[in-house]
Amino acid sequence: xxxxxxxxxxxxxxxxxxxxxxxxxxxxxxxxxxxxxxxxxxxxxxxxxxxxxxxxxxxxxxxxxxxxxxxxxxxxxxxxxxxxxxxxxxxxxxxxxxxxxxxxxxxxxxxxxxxxxxxxxxxxxxxxxxxxxxxxxxxxxxxxxxxxxxxxxxxxxxxxxxxxxxxxxxxxxxxxxxxxxxxxxxxxxxxxxxxxxxxxxxxxxxxxxxxxxxxxxxxxxxxxxxxxxxxxxxxxxxxxxxxxxxxxxxxxxxxxxxxxxxxxxxxxxxxxxxxxxxxxxxxxxxxxxxxxxxxxxxxxxxxxxxxxxxxxxxxxxxxxxxxxxxxxxxxxxxxxxxxxxxxxxxxxxxxxxxxxxxxxxxxxxxxxxxxxxxxxxxxxxxxxxxxxxxxxxxxxxxxxxxxxxxxxxxxxxxxxxxxxxxxxxxxxxxxxxxxxxxxxxxxxxxxxxxxxxxxxxxxxxxxxxxxxxxxxxxxxxxxxxxxxxxxxxxxxxxxxxxxxxxxxxxxxxxxxxxxxxxxxxxxxxxxxxxxxxxxxxxxxxxxxxxxxxxxxxxxxxxxxxxxxxxxxxxxxxxxxxxxxxxxxxxxxxxxxxxxxxxxxxxxxxxxxxxxxxxxxxxxxxxxxxxxxxxxxxxxxxxxxxxxxxxxxxxxxxxxxxxxxxxxxxxxxxxxxxxxxxxxxxxxxxxxxxxxxxxxxxxxxxxxxxxxxxxxxxxxxxxxxxxxxxxxxxxxxxxxxxxxxxxxxxxxxxxxxxxxxxxxxxxxxxxxxxxxxxxx
RNA sequence: GAGCUUGUAGCUCAGUUGGUUAGAGCGCUUCGUUGACAUCGAAGAGGUCAGAGGUUCGAGUCCUCUCAAGCUCACCA
Numbered sequence: 001x002x003x004x005x006x007x008x009x010x011x012x013x014x015x016x017x018x019x020x021x022x023x024x025x026x027x028x029x030x031x032x033x034x035x036x037x038x039x040x041x042x043x044x045x046x047x048x049x050x051x052x053x054x055x056x057x058x059x060x061x062x063x064x065x066x067x068x069x070x071x072x073x074x075x076x077x078x079x080x081x082x083x084x085x086x087x088x089x090x091x092x093x094x095x096x097x098x099x100x101x102x103x104x105x106x107x108x109x110x111x112x113x114x115x116x117x118x119x120x121x122x123x124x125x126x127x128x129x130x131x132x133x134x135x136x137x138x139x140x141x142x143x144x145x146x147x148x149x150x151x152x153x154x155x156x157x158x159x160x161x162x163x164x165x166x167x168x169x170x171x172x173x174x175x176x177x178x179x180x181x182x183x184x185x186x187x188x189x190x191x192x193x194x195x196x197x198x199x200x201x202x203x204x205x206x207x208x209x210x211x212x213x214x215x216x217x218x219x220x221x222x223x224x225x226x227x228x229x230x231x232x233x234x235x236x237x238x239x240x241x242x243x244x245x246x247x248x249x250x251x252x253x254x255x256x257x258x259x260x261x262x263x264x265x266x267x268x269x270x271x272x273x274x275x276x277x278x279x280x281x282x283x284x285x286x287x288x289x290x291x292x293x294x295x296x297x298x299x300x301x302x303x304x305x306x307x308x309x310x311x312x313x314x315x316x317x318x319x320x321x322x323x324x325x326x327x328x329x330x331x332x333x334x335x336x337x338x339x340x341x342x343x344x345x346x347x348x349x350x351x352x353x354x355x356x357x358x359x360x361x362x363x364x365x366x367x368x369x370x371x372x373x374x375x376x377x378x379x380x381x382x383x384x385x386x387x388x389x390x391x392x393x394x395x396x397x398x399x400x401x402x403x404x405x406x407x408x409x410x411x412x413x414x415x416x417x418x419x420x421x422x423x424x425x426x427x428x429x430x431x432x433x434x435x436x437x438x439x440x441x442x443x444x445x446x447x448x449x450x451x452x453x454x455x456x457x458x459x460x461x462x463x464x465x466x467x468x469x470x471x472x473x474x475x476x477x478x479x480x481x482x483x484x485x486x487x488x489x490x491x492x493x494x495x496x497x498x499x500x501x502x503x504x505x506x507x508x509x510x511x512x513x514x515x516x517x518x519x520x521x522x523x524x525x526x527x528x529x530x531x532x533x534x535x536x537x538x539x540x541x542x543x544x545x546x547x548x549x550x551x552x553x554x555x556x557x558x559x560x561x562x563x564x565x566x567x568x569x570x571x572x573x574x575x576x577x578x579x580x581x582x583x584x585x586x587x588x589x590x591x592x593x594x595x596x597x598x599x600x601x602x603x604x605x606x607x608x609x610x611x612x613x614x615x616x617x618x619x620x621x622x623x624x625x626x627x628x629x630x631x632x633x634x635x636x637x638x639x640x641x642x643x644x645x646x647x648x649x650x651x652x653x654x655x656x657x658x659x660x661x662x663x664x665x666x667x668x669x670x671x672x673x674x675x676x677x678x679x680x681x682x683x684x685x686x687x688x689x690x691x692x693x694x695x696x697x698x699x700x701x702x703x704x705x706x707x708x709x710x711x712x713x714x715x716x717x718x719x720x721x722x723x724x725x726x727x728x729x730x731x732x733x734x735x736x737x738x739x740x741x742x743x744x745x746x747x748x749x750x751x752x753x754x755x756x757x758x759x760x761x762x763x764x765x766x767x768x769x770x771x772x773x774x775x
Numbered sequence: 776g777a778g779c780u781u782g783u784a785g786c787u788c789a790g791u792u793g794g795u796u797a798g799a800g801c802g803c804u805u806c807g808u809u810g811a812c813a814u815c816g817a818a819g820a821g822g823u824c825a826g827a828g829g830u831u832c833g834a835g836u837c838c839u840c841u842c843a844a845g846c847u848c849a850c851c852a
Contacts, residue, residue, distance in 0.1 A: 001811095003811085003812075004812085004814070005814090196848095196849090196850095196851095198851095203852085213852075214852060215852055216851095216852070217852085228852085263852085264851090264852085267851080267852070268852065271852090272852045273852070274852090275852095279852075281850095281852075282852085371851095372851090373851055373852095374850080374851060418779080418780055418781085419778095419779045419780055420779085420780095422778080422779065423778080423779060423780095423847075423848095426777095426778065426779085426847095426848080427848090430848085430849095556846095560847095591786085591787075592786095592787095593787080624788095624789085624799085624800085625787090625788055625789045625790095625799075625800085626788090626789090627788090627789080629780080630780080630781080630788095631845095632787090632788080633786095633787050633788075634787085635786095635787075635801080637787090637800075637801045637802090638787080638800070638801080640800095640801090640814080641799095641800050641801070641814095642800090643814070644812090644814045644815095645814095646814090647812065647814045648811095648812065648814080648815090650811090650812080651811045651812035651814090651815090652811065652812080653811085654811050654812080655810095655811030655812080656811080657811090658810085658811070659811090687791085690791080691791075694791075696791065698788095698789070699789070699790080699791065702788095702789055702790090702798090702799065703791095705799075705800090706798080706799065709799095710799095713811090713812085714816075714817095717811075718816090
């Protein structure tokens with residue numbers, strides 16, 4: 001044996017040893033032999049990394065924690081499965097791909113959806129093997145033969161079938177509401193995917209005839225329908241129910257004054273403009289007061305009536321548009337025809353022009369330029385989110401969250417991680433319906449079909465055979481283009497809220513002209529079913545054998561995105577929660593406790609650390625003294641210290657082997673401290689086992705480290721030199737420590753074990769599939 | 776506005792159902808070590824466990840309040 005343990009030389013070889021024995025697969029011979037049929041199965045579904053992501057410390061963290069639990073369970077004799085996978089990560093991936101297109105001077109609008117999908121598929125395929133290869137480098141003992149990707153055909157079929165089931169059960173419905181729309185990303189987001197940032201902006205006090213209102217968004221005034229005031233506010237009581245008139249920027253404006261106690265009389269002037277299609281509060285107001293407002297809007301008695309009148313005359317307005325409130329901003333973030341001369345200008349730029357014109361017309365009372373308020377931002381690209389009306393599919397969450405809450409109250413679930421059980425419950429009690437439609441290509445397309453004869457008002461855009469982009473209503477376009485040309489070049493489709501549709505995996509009738517919905521599912525809609533559908537689409541008995549899974553281990557920051565939704569969907573689909581325990585780990589921070597980020601330049605690459613100090617050192621540094629739910633700082637010194645631990649283990653083994661070889665003829669003799677030694681060793685086994693059973697992984701690692709170094713090495717080995725402890729006991733101790741350490745530092749322990757095998761000092765051919773010490 | 780979490784050695788953090796003298800790594804001081812390991816060992820300095828009160832035979836651990844830091848959600852016309 002070398003004087004120092006050389007991690008780099010051994011790791012690959014050892015991983016191959018395990019793979020050759022098929023030791024990750026619960027069905028393999030080695031594992032069947034190890035299995036204790038009295039114990040329940042033990043399974044973990046690996047959080048699927050984004051197929052496009054290179055590995056970072058976050059991955060290293062979950063791989064290490066899960067691998068520890070899995071290796072421990074396997075050695076204990078559970079029927080053990082760790083099922084790996086990858087996620088297509090819809091918006092994330094399409095966003096990265098579009099950036100790449102932009103660099104090449106191209107845009108997604110140049111391609112029809114089939115071509116775009118294929119291009120992204122190829123791009124992802126290039127990178128997706130990297131994550132698998134790197135996970136293996138970290139020692140992950142996952143069963144790669146059961147690997148699943150969210151866009152695998154069988155997985156997609158399950159997601160589609162479950163969508164149909166939910167439609168039938170009345171758990172999914174289509175509704176036309178305001179959504180969080182990012183004009184830059186070109187898609188809507190759920191409430192969980194937007195950020196609120198405080199910004200210094202301006203609050204404009206605009207003169208609406210006799211009433212002055214305060215607003216931050218003057219560019220939306222063209223879509224106003226009413227003014228809201230507080231019912232008790234004496235200043236405005238004489239106007240309740242009245243229609244006020246004044247000369248606005250683009251002619252005559254008529255607005256109805258309505259009392260509603262959502263208005264704060266202390267704020268601004270106590271009067272608010274109501275713009276239903278550009279603000280969530282105003283939309284809710286519109287729904288509350290629709291009876292009072294709708295017919296007046298339809299008869300063009302509210303809003304910028306002159307402007308609308310001229311649009312009607314010029315036949316620029318469809319019947320449907322006349323009947324509902326105006327829309328001032330479109331999905332590209334530009335102003336619409338309802339804004340007259342400002343049409344086609346981007347919202348923020350138009351705001352400046354409009355404010356200037358309002359000032360010239362003396363329609364601004366004052367401007368407060370020091371107004372601090374929260375602006376909603378796209379979590380992906382940080383653009384301003386535009387609340388826009390769009391028909392979307394929603395999951396009705398109340399029945400699902402209720403069922404989960406009942407299970408939690410019945411103690412069917414334990415959450416490990418600083419207070420996150422309470423946070424989970426809070427979310428389940430307050431969750432709003434979930435918008436699952438996304439206007440992107442990279443994802444699972446909704447199995448929803450529109451017959452174009454029944455739905456002449458479908459608004460579509462497609463690439464024609466001359467590679468030109470064409471946009472319009474299907475009823476008009478079908479006169480000029482063949483159905484086939486439209487369908488094959490289709491980019492996007494927007495169906496009105498009253499559209500008739502059929503839910504079916506394939507086109508419902510080949511003889512009719514059906515177009516498929518172009519929206520794709522929110523990535524989390526498929527991931528929320530992950531534990532169920534990965535097991536259902538694997539080996540025949542996997543679902544019965546491994547569901548519900550034992551532990552869901554993941555970072556706390558995706559508790560609500562993923563874990564909560566898996567609970568809801570898993571319970572709905574199978575009548576059982578998808579896991580019994582949740583273990584949430586924290587973020588890994590740098591030595592100063594700062595978040596790692598590319599811009600700060602403090603990102604640690606786990607593979608570089610692995611090369612420098614060994615994968616075992618990396619793994620041990622990540623978990624030792626870590627606590628569920630709390631962040632952990634790691635510095636270079638920590639990796640070094642753990643490298644030293646591995647070397648210490650190596651040298652302890654080397655010493656014991658040297659002694660045994662030297663005195664190979666010596667008689668077996670009981671020494672003075674042998675009995676005490678055995679007792680203490682037993683205590684360590686039971687402490688570490690208990691820690692691991694209770695998911696106290698950081699504590700288990702700390703216990704092992706201290707007992708091995710300061711008791712076994714500093715005391716026992718020294719005592720054996722004084723002839724107080726026998727060699728047999730030391731060897732026994734080494735074997736026990738190798739087993740206890742193996743889940744944490746699998747490579748160095750297995751390497752030492754292989755040396756013991758060669759010296760015929762142990763019976764089991766592999767440490768990985770040897771039984772856990774009895775306690 | 777509401778909720779959650781954290782506060783222990785110079786730094787980063789453990790501390791298991793409340794139970795001897797509160798631990799580890801790194802750093803610091805002194806000494807040692809040519810036969811396991813300098814990737815080492817021995818000895819040591821360094822802690823009013825944020826503060827105050829309470830429960831208890833006994834509190835770093837449980838309860839209440841205060842202070843400080845961080846995170847999340849909601850509102851913001």
